[in-house]
Amino acid sequence: MKMKSFAIATGILGFLFSGTVTLAACPTKGVKELTGAGATFPYPLYSKMFAEYDKACGVRVNYQSIGSGGGIRQLQEMTVDFGASDGTMDERQKSEAKGGTVLHIPTAAGAEAIVFNLPGIQRGQLKLTPDILADIYLKKINNWNDNRIKALNPNVKLPDLTIAVVHRSDGSGTTYIFTHYLSKVSQEWKDKVGFATSVNWPGDVGGKGNEGVANSVKQIPGAIGYIELAYAKQNNMTWAQLRNKAGKYLEPSLDGAVSAADQPNLPENMEVMVTDSSNPTAYPITGFTWLLVYANQTNEAKADAVANLAWWMIHEGQQYALPLEYAPLKGAALKKAEALVKQIKINNRVVLK
Amino acid sequence: MNGKPQAVGPSVGRFFTNPPARVVHHDVHVINWGDRLFYLATRALAICVIVLVVLLALDLFRGAWEAIGQFGLKFLVGTTWDPVARQFGTLPTIIGTLVKAFIGLLLAVPISIGSAVFIAFYVPKWLRPMISYPVELLAGIPSIVFGLWGLFVMVPVIRAVQIWLKANFGWFFLFNGPAVYGVGVLAGSVILAIMIIPIITAISRDILLTVPRPQIEGMLALGATKWEAIWKVALPYARVGLFGAVILGLGRAIGETMAVTMVGGNSFDLIHSLFDPVHSMASQIASEFTEATYNLYVSSLIYVGLVLFGITMIISLCAQFLIWRLSKGRVAVFE
Numbered sequence: 001m002k003m004k005s006f007a008i009a010t011g012i013l014g015f016l017f018s019g020t021v022t023l024a025a026c027p028t029k030g031v032k033e034l035t036g037a038g039a040t041f042p043y044p045l046y047s048k049m050f051a052e053y054d055k056a057c058g059v060r061v062n063y064q065s066i067g068s069g070g071g072i073r074q075l076q077e078m079t080v081d082f083g084a085s086d087g088t089m090d091e092r093q094k095s096e097a098k099g100g101t102v103l104h105i106p107t108a109a110g111a112e113a114i115v116f117n118l119p120g121i122q123r124g125q126l127k128l129t130p131d132i133l134a135d136i137y138l139k140k141i142n143n144w145n146d147n148r149i150k151a152l153n154p155n156v157k158l159p160d161l162t163i164a165v166v167h168r169s170d171g172s173g174t175t176y177i178f179t180h181y182l183s184k185v186s187q188e189w190k191d192k193v194g195f196a197t198s199v200n201w202p203g204d205v206g207g208k209g210n211e212g213v214a215n216s217v218k219q220i221p222g223a224i225g226y227i228e229l230a231y232a233k234q235n236n237m238t239w240a241q242l243r244n245k246a247g248k249y250l251e252p253s254l255d256g257a258v259s260a261a262d263q264p265n266l267p268e269n270m271e272v273m274v275t276d277s278s279n280p281t282a283y284p285i286t287g288f289t290w291l292l293v294y295a296n297q298t299n300e301a302k303a304d305a306v307a308n309l310a311w312w313m314i315h316e317g318q319q320y321a322l323p324l325e326y327a328p329l330k331g332a333a334l335k336k337a338e339a340l341v342k343q344i345k346i347n348n349r350v351v352l353k
Numbered sequence: 354m355n356g357k358p359q360a361v362g363p364s365v366g367r368f369f370t371n372p373p374a375r376v377v378h379h380d381v382h383v384i385n386w387g388d389r390l391f392y393l394a395t396r397a398l399a400i401c402v403i404v405l406v407v408l409l410a411l412d413l414f415r416g417a418w419e420a421i422g423q424f425g426l427k428f429l430v431g432t433t434w435d436p437v438a439r440q441f442g443t444l445p446t447i448i449g450t451l452v453k454a455f456i457g458l459l460l461a462v463p464i465s466i467g468s469a470v471f472i473a474f475y476v477p478k479w480l481r482p483m484i485s486y487p488v489e490l491l492a493g494i495p496s497i498v499f500g501l502w503g504l505f506v507m508v509p510v511i512r513a514v515q516i517w518l519k520a521n522f523g524w525f526f527l528f529n530g531p532a533v534y535g536v537g538v539l540a541g542s543v544i545l546a547i548m549i550i551p552i553i554t555a556i557s558r559d560i561l562l563t564v565p566r567p568q569i570e571g572m573l574a575l576g577a578t579k580w581e582a583i584w585k586v587a588l589p590y591a592r593v594g595l596f597g598a599v600i601l602g603l604g605r606a607i608g609e610t611m612a613v614t615m616v617g618g619n620s621f622d623l624i625h626s627l628f629d630p631v632h633s634m635a636s637q638i639a640s641e642f643t644e645a646t647y648n649l650y651v652s653s654l655i656y657v658g659l660v661l662f663g664i665t666m667i668i669s670l671c672a673q674f675l676i677w678r679l680s681k682g683r684v685a686v687f688e
Contacts, residue, residue, distance in 0.1 A: 040643070067643025073651075092647060099469030164534060169619030169632070171436075171644025194437035197644035205534050205630045208640060215504055219512065220533055 016243070021090065026057030029301035034309060037064040038071020038084030041173045041228070042289040045108055045326050049317040056078040056316070059305060068173050069197060075292050079284025081306050083292035085182075086173020087197065088271040099294040104271045105340045106311050109327040111257035112178055112234035113239040114285070115217050116224045118159065122298070124251045125172050126240040130276070131282070133242070136163055136224060138193075139202045159222075166216045166225035171197040173250060175289035178226045181275035185284075189245045227255060227286070230325030246280035256283025257327035265278035270336050286327070295344045307344040307351040314338065398521035404686060413662055416655035420646060428656055434621040436645075441653040445623045449631035451664070452624065453613065454536055454606035457545030460597055465550050469557035474569075474583055485558065492551035503544040508535040508616055513630050515539065530626030536618035537630045544612050549602035556601065560594035561587060592679045601673040607665060610635040633663045 023291035030127045043065035050061040066074075075083030076097045086120070087105055089097075106276030114128060132148055135141045141148065168175045181196035193199050205220070205305035207213040210231040217225040229252050232239055241249040250256050260274045291310055312331055314337045321328040322330045329337055344351045395649075420428065423440060431442015472484055512535030519532040530537070564587045573584040588595070610633075618630020619640070638654050640663075645651045 069642075069644040069646040069651075072646055087646070093515055096648075162533070163530070170640035171613070171642075171646075173644075197646055198436050198641050200433060200435035200437065200621065204531065204620065206632070207536075208614045208619065208636075212504070212615060216534075216536060219509060219535060222533070287602045 002146045003007075027059060027301070027305035029304045031059065031301045031305035033060045033062065034081045034302070034305055035062045035064075035065050036072045036082040036084060037080045038292070039068045039086045039173055039289055040065040041086050041110060042084065042108060042326070045069075045321060045324050048320045048324060049313055052317070052320065053309065053312055056312075057308075060311070061309065066112045067171065067197075068176075069171065071292065072242050072245065075099075075294075075336070078294075080178045081302055082310075084290065085292055085337075086287060087176040088273070088290070096293075098099075099296070099298070101295040103119065103293045103295050103340050103343055104269060104288050104290040105293060105310050105314070106261075106333060106337050107317070107331060108321050109261040109274065109286055109288050109333075110227050110325075111229040111252045111254065111260075111283050111327065112285040113229050113237065113252040114226055114242060115232055115237040115239050117212070117219075117221055118161070119221065121156060121158075121238065123238045124241055125153075127157055127243070128240045128250050129243045130181075130185035134182050137165055137167075137182060137202065138186070138189060139165065139204075157242050161222035164216075164220045164223040165201075165204045166202050166213050166220070167206055167224050168198075168213055168226075169211070170208050172209075172229055172290065173197065173287070174210070174226070175199065177273070177275060178285060179286070181285045184276045195271050213314075229257070233325065242284055244282055244284045245276050245278050246282075248280060250281075250283050252283050252285070254322065254325065254327045256281065257286040258330055260286035261283070261288065261327060261329065262331040263332045264332060265292060266332050266336055268336060268339065270333075270340060288333075293344060295343055295345060296348075297344060297351070300346050302331065302345060303346040303351050307341055310341045310344070311338075311352060314341065366646075368644055402619075403622075406489030410659075410662065413570065413655060413659040417652055417659045419444070419652035420656040423649060424653075424656075428653070429660065436641075436650055439649055441649075442638075443623055443634070446632045446634050446637050447659070447660065449541075449617070449624060450607060450633045450635070450661075451453070451633075452543040453545055453633060454588045454603060456538070456542035456627075457549060457606045458599065458603050460542065460546035461550045461553060461602060465553035465598075465602070466557055466595060468543060468550075469554050469561055470583060470587075473561035473564075474552075474579070474587070480487075485555070488551050488554050488558075489582040490551075491547075492555060492604075496548065496609060499544060499548055500612035503540065503612055503616040507544065509539055511535050511540045511543065519585050519628070526542045526625070527646070531630075532628050534618060534630055536616050537628050538617075538624055539627045541613045541633070543610055543615040544616050545606045549606050549608060552600040552605060553598045555592075556598035557595050560591045560598065563594075564590050593676055596672070596676060596679060600669070603668065604665065607661070608635055609633070609637045614635070614640060634658075 008015045014169055018172055046063050050063055055061050071083040072089055072093055074080045076093070078099050089102060094102060108345070114133065115171055116126065118126070128150060132141065132152065142163055144163060150158055153230040176195060176197045178280035179193065181200050183195045185191040193202065205216055210227045213225045213227050214235055215230060217223040227237065232252070240253050243249050259279045263274065263277055263279045263282070266272055270288070274286050275290060276337060277286065291313070293306055293310060298299045312332060341353055342350055389616050420441065424431065428442055429447065432444050433440050433442050458499045472481060476484055476531065512533065515532035515535065518528045549636045568586050568590065569582045572586045573579070577585070613633050614636035617633055619632045619636065620630040621632060622629070634657050638658055642654055645654055
């Protein structure tokens with residue numbers, strides 16, 4: 001039995017060495033099941049990846065999409081083998097993690113669309129700047145015929161219509177990324193509201209989930225909201241162009257999200273929100289989603305399994321990202337994710353060489 | 354455990370009010386083990402329920418302890434819910450929950466009691482199931498279905514009504530709000546009304562059917578119209594039970610989560626009109642619990658749960674008191 005699995009493992013290793021991907025393999029230390037918990041945003045992608053991983057390696061991954069907050073708490077208590085989150089853990093959360101240093105391994109990126117409901121205005125016709133968007137959400141701009149919006153959109157017939165601001169009412173990674181973006185582009189937003197999975201909104205309507213926001217925006221004339229790109233696409237929502245840091249106006253797209261994640265100055269630990277990316281082709285409201293793994297593992301077999309799973313997810317697993325409307329890792333982001341997986345240790349010894 | 358009947362005597366007396374206790378006393382020399390076992394089993398189960406409630410309350414207290422220490426009773430009057438600044442207060446949601454539940458009740462009670470009267474006294478017996486069945490079917494629909502229906506079908510209608518109300522009666526403060534949102538207090542109340550109508554109707558109908566026929570027939574024989582017989586005899590006779598049915602409806606309205614989340618608008622601001630969006634306590638807990646990323650945040654949400662538990666308890670105590678008053682010491686149907 002042992003011989004057989006060894007043979008299979010070497011076989012796979014040999015196959016992988018011959019290909020473009022360097023090192024991935026199935027865990028060889030007998031672990032057949034892993035548990036993880038956390039973010040809901042990457043759940044469709046993860047469930048596809050884990051199903052494929054089970055087929056490839058015979059390791060079942062039980063992933064409970066209970067939300068980033070729950071994932072972080074369970075990781076802190078060490079009740080799961082890995083966590084998953086759409087936001088980075090802050091210092092206080094890290095200090096409460098019982099297993100020591102937590103690695104943030106990015107697995108994919110996602111973009112959010114700014115959607116609106118204005119009669120007669122088509123998808124991509126309306127242009128918005130970061131400061132206008134922030135002032136709309138701060139309730140400082142209350143009407144669509146505001147001079148600043150008009151000056152930016154000379155060819156669009158903007159109606160005299162009150163702006164109804166729609167936001168997520170449930171705590172979500174989507175809100176975390178969106179409010180983080182607003183905090184980056186507006187000092188006033190940062191001081192008054194800040195960023196989190198749920199914030200004290202200046203206004204108006206809260207919708208539950210992407211579907212709640214999308215539906216309120218569709219129904220309320222003059223409404224504006226933010227939703228995940230995949231959901232906006234599937235529901236034919238009317239979205240706006242947003243000016244990025246380089247000054248280009250871009251519609252939300254996966255290419256834009258890939259670009260945002262592929263920038264030269266990413267930190268080694270990848271605990272970075274890539275909102276408002278400096279890459280000229282980057283769409284600005286973009287964020288990573290991470291696997292959370294303890295750097296110093298206590299169980300050798302589990303450590304081997306988790307490291308191999310993470311490695312597989314950032315390589316072979318990436319092929320499932322685009323079809324499911326996630327932005328795959330590329331370039332610098334992928335290199336740094338690889339380096340992070342190689343930091344997973346058992347007894348101060350690196351698990352994956 | 355000597356098997357003498359006295360062993361069950363005094364403690365049984367409190368549980369078994371009348372006839373069964375007397376039966377025990379008649380068979381002084383016969384030990385009815387079956388009865389005794391049954392009594393012990395039911396007592397154990399009843400104690401289980403009480404223990405469960407106490408444990409629940411204790412656990413809520415334990416979970417909410419950090420928030421209680423931090424905010425104390427100011428939590429109940431605080432109007433800011435700000436996870437970023439770690440500042441939590443829940444007055445707007447308490448008000449939102451109660452207002453929506455009571456308006457819902459106000460809409461639901463006349464409809465429910467009216468249809469219960471119709472089913473009980475006007476519909477021929479063979480037709481009754483055909484009219485009752487849809488009502489019971491309505492009670493079995495999951496609340497998410499109500500929520501989706503509310504969001505996609507009802508809210509647009511509510512929006513139109515609100516815009517009309519604001520245009521014509523906007524001078525009245527209750528109608529002077531953001532009518533165009535559609536989601537808000539009114540939408541939440543209407544969906545709650547729709548959800549509690551089947552419960553109140555079904556229970557009220559069963560209670561009205563227990564009104565002794567001779568009482569009504571006597572009234573009719575005295576020359577009363579059917580309306581008078583129902584209004585002056587049947588409804589007063591059944592009032593305690595009907596009140597119990599209404600309280601059950603209120604209980605569901607206050608605890609309802611999913612449907613009201615989808616159409617309530619979920620804002621943390623105090624409401625000023627019928628059209629303002631506002632959160633409910635139960636939906637706030639459900640919405641934010643999964644993404645509550647630090648302990649005080651989680652603890653504050655559990656504190657909201659504790660407050661909700663307290664409100665439900667106060668309402669049910671008030672209801673017990675009212676039932677006691679209504680029945681003037683008579684044993685209430687819903688006790």
